[in-house]
Amino acid sequence: MDASSGTRARRAGIITSVAGLWRSLDWPLRIAAALLVLFVVVALFGPWLTPYDPLTGSLRARLVPPAWQDGGSWAHPFGTDRLGRDILSRIIAGARISLTVCALVIAISGALGTAVGTAAGYFGGWTDRILMRLVDLALSFPVILLALLLGAISGPSFANIIIVISLVLWSQYARMARGETLKIRNEDYVDLARTSGLSDWKIIWRHILPNIAPALIVIATLQVGVVIVLEASLSFLGVGVPPPAPSWGSMVADGRSYIASAWWLCIVPGTAILLTVMAVNLVGDALADRINPALRGRNI
Amino acid sequence: MTTTPPPLLQMRNVSVRLGGDRDALSLIENIDLAIGAGETVGLVGESGSGKTTLGMALMRLLPPLLEKGLSGEIIYDGRDVAALSAAEMTAIRGGEISMILQDPMASLNPIFTIGNQLREGLRLHATGEGSLRERAIAALESVRIPSPEARLSNHPHQMSGGMRQRVVGAISLTRAPRLLIADEPTTSLDVTIQYQFLELLKDLQKRLGMAMLFITHDFGVVARMCDRVAVMYAGQIVEEGPVRDIFHRPAHWYTRALLDSIPTVDRPPRRLPTIPGSPPPVSARPQGCRFHPRCANAQAKCLEPPKAFEVGVDHTTRCWFPLQAQRGAA
Amino acid sequence: MSGAILSARGLSRVFKVKHNGRQQDLHAVSEVDIDLLPGRTLGVVGESGCGKTTLNRLLLLLDTPTAGEVQFQGEASATLPPQARREFRRAVQPVFQNPFSSLDPRMRVGRIIAEPLSTIPELTRQQIEDRIGEVLEAVGLRREDARRFPNEFSGGQRQRIAIARAIASRPRVLMLDEPVSSQDISIRAQILNILKDLQEEYGLGCVFISHDLATVRFMADDVIVMYLGRIIERGSAEAICTTPSHPYTRALLAAALPPDPDAPPPDLPPQGEIPSPLDPPSGCPYHTRCPLRFDRCDSVRPTMFAAPHGGGAACHLLDPELRREH
Amino acid sequence: MLKLIATRIGEALIALLLMSLVIFLLSRLTGDPVALLLGDGATEADKAKLTQDLGLDQSLPIQYLTFLGNALTGDFGRSVTAGSQPALELVLLRLPASLSLAAVALVFTVTIGILFGVLASIRRNSVVDIAARLVALIGQSVPSFWLGIVLMYVFAVQLGWLPTSGYGQWQHYVLPAATLGLFTLAAITRLVRSSMLEAMGSEYIKLARIKGLSEAAVIWKHALANSLIPVITFMGTFFAVMITGAVIVETVFSWPGIGRLAYESILSRDFPVVQTVVLVITSLFILANLAVDLLYVLVDPRMRIRS
Amino acid sequence: QADDLIVAVSTFSEETMTPWGGSGQRKTYLDVVYEYLTYVEPGTLKTVPGLAESWEVSEDGQKWTFNLRKGVEFSGGYGEMTSADVAYSIERLIRDDSRAGPASPMRRLIASVETPDDYTVVVNLNFPDFELAQGYFGATQQLGIVSKKHFDALGEADAEATPIGTGAYELASITPGSEIVMKLREDVEDHWRVAPEFETIVFKVVPEESTRVAMLRTGEADIAPIGFDSIPTVRDAGLSIVSAEATWSPVVRFGGLIETSENRYNPDAPWAIKEVRQALNYAVDKQTIIDELFHGEGTVASSDTPVAAWSSVEPYPYDPERARELLAEAGYENGFDITIRTFTTAPGAELPLMAEAVALYWQDIGVNASIEPVDWPSLRSEWTEGRANNYVWTHRGFPFASAANGMEAGYLAASVFASFSTAELETMIQDFSTEVDPEAREAKFTEIGQYLRDEAAAVFIALANEPYGISDKVGEWKITTAYVWNFDQVTRAD
């Protein structure tokens, strides 16, 4: 077998397995998966997709309703905001910001939590006790107040949001990673690896991490919604993504006083959040079902 | 032919499929099995052959997907259990038909005390004198649990595996059922404890006069416990007959090969005779005789599904070329 | 003893466990002496919780004894220099009971088998590949199976993979902890045959742990019987399975039901529960269940006495002094 | 049990100490309150004087030790802004509002959550199940401030059933508690549903059925009792969620609780109050977790031996 | 319930009950209890007698004599108000531990207080102040008169919690963080100043603006400050709007422009050049901001204080062309980067929005503005510590005790809150302060206004109104100006 036919075969394999996956999904899942793909594409290619500059608008054309409302026009399908900026463009730009926040938070809190949880679970004893107390402490810290304090220290910034939300969420990974590590640690193949002379670190890297990964990935998917919502709450308190950059959460927060007068200001980004969270939860639940049914619905 | 009284339980053509579809995979198929009053029937077979599924079908405790795929008749005491409603079935369970589950660790609710779990069943049992507590103590005594009063307030995790299995026995038998399904009740027990539990079970059976379907994969246990034996392979009963016939004159090649491959304490061979390959998973069960790919005597005819042949008194087998027939011919 | 590859001297392992809110000692293994000679198989029998697995883990250096020591080729394992330790890892390989948890589900079979080889630096990639193929064939699988994942195999096949992995580094000792207990009858025989072939082919020494006397009889040359962490009888396999001296061994034998409906019931049926290792009986550990017990059993723990079958048993009935008295 | 409580309290004290240090340092980093208290025509001299009055001219370690020493005697300092009221008093005045709201929200989420979760699990894909999943979804994807405002518009402005905001009568609790609880309601519903599904497949449920127990007893006694364990575990995090929610919900519904007090005192750099609020919240959190641990021990007999 | 007037405000601030206990924001609820020496007439904004029937100022502006009204009774039976009470109030307000906003300038200003008789108070000043009666002693400021007897009797700690004043209302109850209830005093019939129509006034603190709007719509609030964008909603709901006119002034201030102060001057900032500052003024379409963001509630401003003397000063028109030219002149034809810090205060929620609008306009002339939201305390401490030199910030210019006070606070280097100062300006202000002749004062004042405008000391946007939603329970409500709410004069609708 020559190399090229090998890759071709592999590629064909990937395609058929994707196709197989697609076929195995029921229709709500298909919609969810399609939505997610859409959001990711929008996030990636947002700057080339926005009809208008999401940061500029005209004060003379502020609070224009969506196209299907009286007074709306297809020039601004979802209307304009308080400064006359095109909401569709801001939603598209916001996809990138919101999903970036999600990605970074999940990466940071996931890495931190996994490191702590795996170490605690694998080494046990005092390491475990100290690390888990740390997790408890992190949980008992009123993080929202920390966010406000950090906001007060250095003003709301992208970095602060990431830090604060990561601080809220890492402990979940730590707990899950610890629990899963405890399970995996008792698997015979870990002992077998030791009888083959592998060091602890190698065992963690080769055996523990790949096997706890699925559970952590499930948590990560289910946390997307949590991150977006937390970011919105921080925006409400004035320490969210700093303006004028739009995030879905800050758009909802900024639009909240217009619920009676210009509902689209928060309904449109709110719907974007709802759809994303719904899609991610459905996909996450399905993943959980496949990977480990016991995880189903466990995200909090 | 003289009319014998109908057996306590008569299964006819019982199949369980994955879902309601006619051509869905079947976990067990076309099972015909009868259990007379007071009789112990052993059901042996390797893992995945469908023993538990059969037991659960009898109890109507299959998971919803399989429940939909249940077909055939299960005539218990003149009634078709397979056609009963959920409420009617609740009335039968525990009182008429009961079951001991395989895993004593998992079958007791960890949250509640032993006493609590015993009393639940006792409350449903109209007959019996004394307070609930006294009856619970008596139930524990009947399975020979030492100092039963103290045990009533114990939680399951505070007891050893053997004790727990006896408690499960006590719970399953509180209402003096007429038929007991014992699904590998001793698999997780130590041999010395297993021995004692089996003796206990025999004893109780005699006392209560109940019939028993004893599910196991251990031929030693079958030999000790049963009057008749049914051997399962890949969802079918491949051989059925009186216990001595099965052990001394097995008719099916599978039964024979299995018996040969068991090492015993007193006569160690240099090598064990083996059956090649492994039991097929549900999704890959072969056509025709389910055993033919592993059978030393497989022939072209084996590609057709064999029906059950009578090879002796009450002794049937699903094999085109039964061993006894050959022996008899020879 | 000279010539033993692996020995244990006074090996004990005490676990500290919390029980009823109190810290308690659990004596999982106590004062075990064994010697494993090259090419011979030592069977270890006993019921659940008697310390078989703990002993196995101690011998594999997966756990450290609280007293006594494990010796590798006459050297105490605790002080093995790194080189000898690596040598030990190569020479002593285990097969565990559960073939499902023995194979990392995220690794291809080839990598699993290659893992014990990864610590041998001088091997080339090609040599490793060859070795994987070789051992796969030795256990009755195909070379191509190296590319598949464990979940594509049945339980019996997985156990074969586990065995292939164990023999990959050309070990001198196999530590087999109930390798067939979780297998179906038809598979059990296959695996036992493979193991037996390997023993002969490679001259492997084995420690074969099982709770089933019949399989031990089939596999082992010598047998030790354990009860509550202690060896209570030792001897040749034949002796233990036909003319055991210790009442416990006899009870074990009685409980092993033969596949024969006409087998007579045993004369000394087992009785009683196994005591909790947290609260072991005084004197002879078996006295709570022993039909032959007498006063002395309650208070004095018997040492190992010579048994008529040539081995030894820790039972007062074998005490020569006592015999003389009678 | 006593030992458990003792170690927990020991740990709690260490946690409190750590927390006080963290909060102390963080709040000092947020800039000093002097500028805020200064009048419009203030000069440098005014500033220096005020700084000295507030003890902010001392080195940080001294400030911290002073704070700690005083705290040990129950003196958490005086509010810098609110007429130099004792900070602890100020916090304790606001505490009942927050606690009562949290309690109502707790009862609301736990009862409805369990009910929803159980019904959804026994009637999979039924209307209840779909409704429960919808509620769970909304609870997890709608920011609470927005939910609060929407609920207010629907139930107070449009329907006129409930007051928009305020504190005092039972009517005032409905909307804030619902808003505060929806997120946890969602979590509990999902949790109960999934652990019920898990429990329903277990061996002990089979045994319960074999006994001949009615379906109701099987579900509401055997399955539910076991499904409550993860709920109790979740309760430990409930409090943290509540605090986060409280800052927001108390702002939206003008609820005079400590969440808003904390928020406002951070904004006004009222250090003594910030420190006191955080310490009080942390203590509450620790107490709540202790309660959860004890509850755990009560509900799950296996825990009695283990921990 | 029908007898209650419910006022929902965004904050109670410190929620304390004495004039010296915190910021002027508390005057919303304190003003119905405490009264002032002078008042402001709604509409004309003229100073009118209050507790002081008349007053004189000495030639040199350093000695003020107030003649008190006779027969004004404190509530709670604390007797008639006398000069002792006034003197006590003044002295207490300027005491070291006073937390009132104007305490420090007043402390510097006031040398001594004398009480020659029960109805005369003489105040000696350290330097001239010709506007003391309208300014620090007036109703826009915080010198509410308390009862000395009350404090003597109860001691400070207890007295502070139970406010006693000469106003028509007294404190009925307080729910911390939630509401303050004021009820009419029993002897209110004889009140010298007001004839209130509501038995009780309930002040509720409602930080969230959308909640206040909801409360107006459900009738749970009768008066509530609202955001400009809520005006249509409130109107649509059939309620009316009352605006306090020109009560605040949104501006964008420049950092680092105190030429005379070493650490507060940043000559490297582009806006250190006058032309650049002018360009930044020309670039902003202020009228559009007022029309669109403020819903027309305001007028384009040429200064940050509503002063009659400055009404003749022309604001910068919207002229982006001119702005670009000026930029080019200053050597910034390619623009530059600028940071706008912004924050919200209550009221003042529109500042961030305004910052974004200003940034959009600056973008048009090539000035690349990035917005950094901060909170007010952070900005305030950076500002007072001279660390606010390399950015500009939105600000809410508020009314001072007097225009002169405002100038001193905002444009003299001695003040920590100065945002712009030059040697020239310092002399001009000095000159003005010591001028005794009223007409010359007026002229000099106008001159200063023109100077500030020409120098473009800040980007002056508007003199904005403060809109309140009013329920139909309310007939007439004359809000005077910022910090004088007159809730005790609200009439019933029917």
Ligand SMILES: Nc1ncnc2c1ncn2[C@@H]1O[C@H](COP(=O)(O)OP(=O)(O)OP(=O)(O)O)[C@@H](O)[C@H]1O
């Ligand atoms: N709910 C189910 N859905 C799909 N397949 C099932 C289900 N339950 C059982 N099976 C499959 O049906 C087959 C028969 O299972 P069953 O448990 O009856 O076997 P068994 O003979 O009792 O095995 P064991 O000896 O291991 O207990 C197995 O292959 C099993 O995987």
Ligand SMILES: Nc1ncnc2c1ncn2[C@@H]1O[C@H](COP(=O)(O)OP(=O)(O)OP(=O)(O)O)[C@@H](O)[C@H]1O
């Ligand atoms: N890590 C541990 N911590 C505490 N106790 C342990 C630990 N490992 C084993 N034990 C206890 O030590 C005793 C011996 O256990 P071990 O697993 O060695 O028995 P075994 O003979 O292998 O039993 P089985 O036949 O069930 O495998 C048991 O009582 C067990 O509970």
Ligand SMILES: [Mg+2]
């Ligand atoms: Mg089974």
Ligand SMILES: [Mg+2]
């Ligand atoms: Mg073991």
